[in-house]
Amino acid sequence: MEYFIIGERELVLAFKLVGVDGTVCENKDEALDAFNRITGKGSSVNAPVAAERPKVLILTENISDMLEDNVLSHQKSGEYPLIVEIPGIEGHLKGKKTLTDAIREAIGIQV
Numbered sequence: 001m002e003y004f005i006i007g008e009r010e011l012v013l014a015f016k017l018v019g020v021d022g023t024v025c026e027n028k029d030e031a032l033d034a035f036n037r038i039t040g041k042g043s044s045v046n047a048p049v050a051a052e053r054p055k056v057l058i059l060t061e062n063i064s065d066m067l068e069d070n071v072l073s074h075q076k077s078g079e080y081p082l083i084v085e086i087p088g089i090e091g092h093l094k095g096k097k098t099l100t101d102a103i104r105e106a107i108g109i110q111v
Helices: 009-017 028-039 061-066 068-077 099-107
Strands: 003-007 021-024 056-060 082-086
Touching: 003 009, 003 028, 003 061, 009 021, 021 028, 028 056, 028 061, 028 068, 056 061, 061 068, 061 082, 068 082
Parallel strands: 003 021, 003 056, 056 082
Antiparallel strands: none
16 A cells, blocks of 8 residues: 545545545544544554554645644654645645645745
8 A cells, every 4th residue: 555545435436446545524522533543643453553644644724734743743753654635626725735735835936
């Protein structure tokens, strides 16, 4: 398992069509349970062993927003999986920077 997605139903189904496994989450509790299971945090019985964990965890912006503290803590740990945020079905959340905006702000030029 190289990739895994946690998000809204439509996006998880779309990713499954191209072979990426995932979990549909509709609230913070479901999202936190799935996040902890995939990252190996917590005491989930169904958690994959370290060698079987995905290398890339894809989160929709809505899910990432729900789990902001947990995501930040995991990213700071430097452990796999690498976390990537993608916009949800309805597009970018207000106040979230796009990758282009972040690059523009960091280097001061337009790409």
